[in-house]
Amino acid sequence: MGKPVPVRFGILGCANIARKVSRAMNLAPNSTIVAIGSRSLEKAISFAKENGFPASAKAYGSYDAVLDDPDVDAVYIPLPTSLHVRWAVLAAQKKKHVLLDKPVALNVKELDLILEACESSGVQFMDATMWMHHPRTVKMKEFLSDPQKFRQVKAVHSVFSYVGGPEFLKNDIRVKPDLDALGALGDTGWYCTRAILWAADYQLPKTVTALPDAEFNEAGVILSCGASLRWEDGKIATFYCSFLANLTMDITILGTDGNLRVHDFVIPFQENNAPFYVTSNSRFVELSLGCDPSPGEHVIATELPQEALMVREFSSLVGSIKGLGSKPEKKWPEISRKTQVVLDAVKASIDKGFELVEVVF
Amino acid sequence: MGKPVPVRFGILGCANIARKVSRAMNLAPNSTIVAIGSRSLEKAISFAKENGFPASAKAYGSYDAVLDDPDVDAVYIPLPTSLHVRWAVLAAQKKKHVLLDKPVALNVKELDLILEACESSGVQFMDATMWMHHPRTVKMKEFLSDPQKFRQVKAVHSVFSYVGGPEFLKNDIRVKPDLDALGALGDTGWYCTRAILWAADYQLPKTVTALPDAEFNEAGVILSCGASLRWEDGKIATFYCSFLANLTMDITILGTDGNLRVHDFVIPFQENNAPFYVTSNSRFVELSLGCDPSPGEHVIATELPQEALMVREFSSLVGSIKGLGSKPEKKWPEISRKTQVVLDAVKASIDKGFELVEVVF
Numbered sequence: 001m002g003k004p005v006p007v008r009f010g011i012l013g014c015a016n017i018a019r020k021v022s023r024a025m026n027l028a029p030n031s032t033i034v035a036i037g038s039r040s041l042e043k044a045i046s047f048a049k050e051n052g053f054p055a056s057a058k059a060y061g062s063y064d065a066v067l068d069d070p071d072v073d074a075v076y077i078p079l080p081t082s083l084h085v086r087w088a089v090l091a092a093q094k095k096k097h098v099l100l101d102k103p104v105a106l107n108v109k110e111l112d113l114i115l116e117a118c119e120s121s122g123v124q125f126m127d128a129t130m131w132m133h134h135p136r137t138v139k140m141k142e143f144l145s146d147p148q149k150f151r152q153v154k155a156v157h158s159v160f161s162y163v164g165g166p167e168f169l170k171n172d173i174r175v176k177p178d179l180d181a182l183g184a185l186g187d188t189g190w191y192c193t194r195a196i197l198w199a200a201d202y203q204l205p206k207t208v209t210a211l212p213d214a215e216f217n218e219a220g221v222i223l224s225c226g227a228s229l230r231w232e233d234g235k236i237a238t239f240y241c242s243f244l245a246n247l248t249m250d251i252t253i254l255g256t257d258g259n260l261r262v263h264d265f266v267i268p269f270q271e272n273n274a275p276f277y278v279t280s281n282s283r284f285v286e287l288s289l290g291c292d293p294s295p296g297e298h299v300i301a302t303e304l305p306q307e308a309l310m311v312r313e314f315s316s317l318v319g320s321i322k323g324l325g326s327k328p329e330k331k332w333p334e335i336s337r338k339t340q341v342v343l344d345a346v347k348a349s350i351d352k353g354f355e356l357v358e359v360v361f
Numbered sequence: 362m363g364k365p366v367p368v369r370f371g372i373l374g375c376a377n378i379a380r381k382v383s384r385a386m387n388l389a390p391n392s393t394i395v396a397i398g399s400r401s402l403e404k405a406i407s408f409a410k411e412n413g414f415p416a417s418a419k420a421y422g423s424y425d426a427v428l429d430d431p432d433v434d435a436v437y438i439p440l441p442t443s444l445h446v447r448w449a450v451l452a453a454q455k456k457k458h459v460l461l462d463k464p465v466a467l468n469v470k471e472l473d474l475i476l477e478a479c480e481s482s483g484v485q486f487m488d489a490t491m492w493m494h495h496p497r498t499v500k501m502k503e504f505l506s507d508p509q510k511f512r513q514v515k516a517v518h519s520v521f522s523y524v525g526g527p528e529f530l531k532n533d534i535r536v537k538p539d540l541d542a543l544g545a546l547g548d549t550g551w552y553c554t555r556a557i558l559w560a561a562d563y564q565l566p567k568t569v570t571a572l573p574d575a576e577f578n579e580a581g582v583i584l585s586c587g588a589s590l591r592w593e594d595g596k597i598a599t600f601y602c603s604f605l606a607n608l609t610m611d612i613t614i615l616g617t618d619g620n621l622r623v624h625d626f627v628i629p630f631q632e633n634n635a636p637f638y639v640t641s642n643s644r645f646v647e648l649s650l651g652c653d654p655s656p657g658e659h660v661i662a663t664e665l666p667q668e669a670l671m672v673r674e675f676s677s678l679v680g681s682i683k684g685l686g687s688k689p690e691k692k693w694p695e696i697s698r699k700t701q702v703v704l705d706a707v708k709a710s711i712d713k714g715f716e717l718v719e720v721v722f
Contacts, residue, residue: 287384
């Protein structure tokens, strides 16, 4: 077998995050960039130039032009959340595979329009949650699945916060009610929610209760909030997400026989390797003068950064659909939907004054 | 000035934890053990022998005998919580200074009887929360108080869990409704609550809401639970305490400009030194390909184990009262009371079906 034919990407818009993902498309072995569209042709041209696009890549003065380009197999959509339903549905209708930035939608109703469009067109859907694709994530899951070292999840806590800063808090799309109405919940809370579902093997909680306070900007967009989640088996999770606290990216998972901690789960401190910390069967020593064992560090190297692995995985699925007539992988739309369902429940709980909300799938 | 006259301790009962604290009394430079009482004289005699008591130490077949011994300045009370109010009040009435194990009482009403007795007798009260006395605790507070490195607390999360095991879950006093009715909340939740109050400079939260599930044994004693706490300034805290999950002892504190993590706050992994981890002004690097700085480790050495430092601090206060006519230090009863007030609120929330409860001081 020869080298696979690379998946040909078009990009909708010149968002900052598209710089990172463009680089990932250049790094991944099975993808190439063929087009970028912006409302401003000039912006598209300079974005392509500044971000090392292949010379053959086309720059367009509209998103539609990208979707109408027959050379485009798949699109990456880093537009503000309020525009997702329109452009992701249109992309799917034009038979483009969809790599959609998170939060995928403003609510699950919108997301369902996107997922239905993808399904009826037979195109792959994936959200751009990069850490899912780091080899560390696989290794952490191996630990959590080990009946001797960890056994059963009892409690999960996750945090993703960073300091937006004055300019961000004034002008960023993530604090604008018409663009990213979910604010910190949609931006950083998305990752916390995903981490919790990932730890729970994507079992949905029965109930969600927002932590009894949240911070909002003048337009009512969430700047910080949190929630507790409860499963039928007694498992508990909590998370806290914020634009107002120092950069923190934690998952802490307590099991019956072990625990796991990671402090840079969203974006590893280093690009080429990433640590996590585990303990199993920890005990107080004689007279409780200490504890044993102390947490062990596992460092997982990666040849490609996690966003390139994401692009590679997405392109591999698209390649199979194109080349082998495979069906789209359902796992990815399913976990996007579950994540959105939990976010919606947290939002509903906040809107109801931090009341308990039943999670309905 | 010569060496201070050591404070002469009596111990009520032969609890396992009294072995550790006896060792601490031997290690501390300003204390000595003069008596132990047990309902069984034989047990008292062998406890004294096995735990390296001075040859002059007396063994008694009752707790009363210890309280009636004029050579006893202070008592350490490691009895089951349900017996605290009786014996701590009696000890205070007999003018003995009181080092009382945690949880200090079944509720704040009981604790107030103890604190009133101590106050009217002019004796020192302190609860035996050992980690408060580790030099690491001072260093961590210095970091939290640094306006450049940390600034303002936004969110705190604390965990203390360990696996009780079948024998513990069947027979330990901590799961018996007539002995330690607060179960895991009183035992491990005490530490979480204290950690949160410590991080909040002992400001009480306005409200407490138990996490929407808890586990109980057949007798209704809490085996695992948690809560969220809310302050007037928007600060949030969560904790999780359990007898059913692998040993975990975490405090995570998010500030506007920094964060702090510690993973062995209750009992350090090592007796002679203890680490904590901080970051300040963390940022994503260009293109968000990584983050900087990664958490820095601070290792704090201690010449004496934290329980000996506790005994030394308590003895120093008692020595000042005895020798210099000083007043008892009010800080210790105050923070005990605040801790108990929050525990009571969590218990009330659990009893009300995980409803929000106002904290009343």
